[in-house]
Amino acid sequence: MTDAALPPRHMVRPVRALGAAGYAVCLAGIVNRELLRFVQQKERFLSALVRPLVWLFIFAAGFRSVLGVSIIPPYETYVLYEVYVTPGLAVMIQLFNGMQSSLSMVYDREVGSMRVLLTSPFPRWYLLLSKLVAGVVVSLAQVYVFLAIARLWEVEMPPMGYLAALPAFILTGLMLGSIGLVISSLIRQLENFASVMNFVIFPMFFASSALYPLWRVREASEALYLVCLLNPFTHAVELVRNALYGAFEPTAFAVVLGTTIAFFALAVVAYDPGRGIMGRRGGPKGEAA
16 A cells, blocks of 8 residues: 555544543443353353362362361351362352453454454553453353352352452452463464463462462472462462452452553563564564554
8 A cells, every 4th residue: 555545644533532432432342242252152151160160069079078177367267178169269260261361362363353453543551451351251250150059059158248259359350361461472373372271270270279278288398388379379369268258368469469460561562563572473473563
């Protein structure tokens, strides 16, 4: 296309002219698209519930007599193992959803909608944030369905805890989604994504307080205990666990918030065509971004 064929500079609508309404429409469109994809892929919803429910119904029943949980905050009495693991399993749903959303990002930036959106007049940080918000909305639906099923299984939390935990779930969803975005910026082919996820999801989940109290981990291995403390997933689980019982864990909140900001900033830089990883690759499929 020649310079003569290009529209005059004064005819190009600046981003600021879009206003708040334009940004709201953009966010709503990305969220609605993610929800439609989620509704149309019923197997995605079922698979997200199978993993935590299998652990809750089968593994927890077997470990109940082996892994008794003593009185530790936020619990005020001894609790059954299935009560202890439920918050961690809920956050596990968000972990898998965050990585699933990142998998779709690998595809979308090559031939999907994000390939077009990333060239739109909206700032890239806003598009990535909208993608994160859409993923969190989907994960919240999965998490609360799981908690409802767990309640039918007599794993009951304080009624107000379900509402009090909503901000914690939102923040942990943003953190895990941000980590997924950074990982997606490093992946060039969908075939490589599954192998990378095995080195991210399972270490994060098992080297945390999701399944075992940290004091038990410390009894077994001091080194593993330190790894668990450094794992941001541990703090995400503890933030949610305390919130479900109406308590606030400041250290966990600080770690989750700091991790979210750090990884989202990395994702914005990575998706910047001028200086990020995508830019050094020349954009999707090696084309100019």
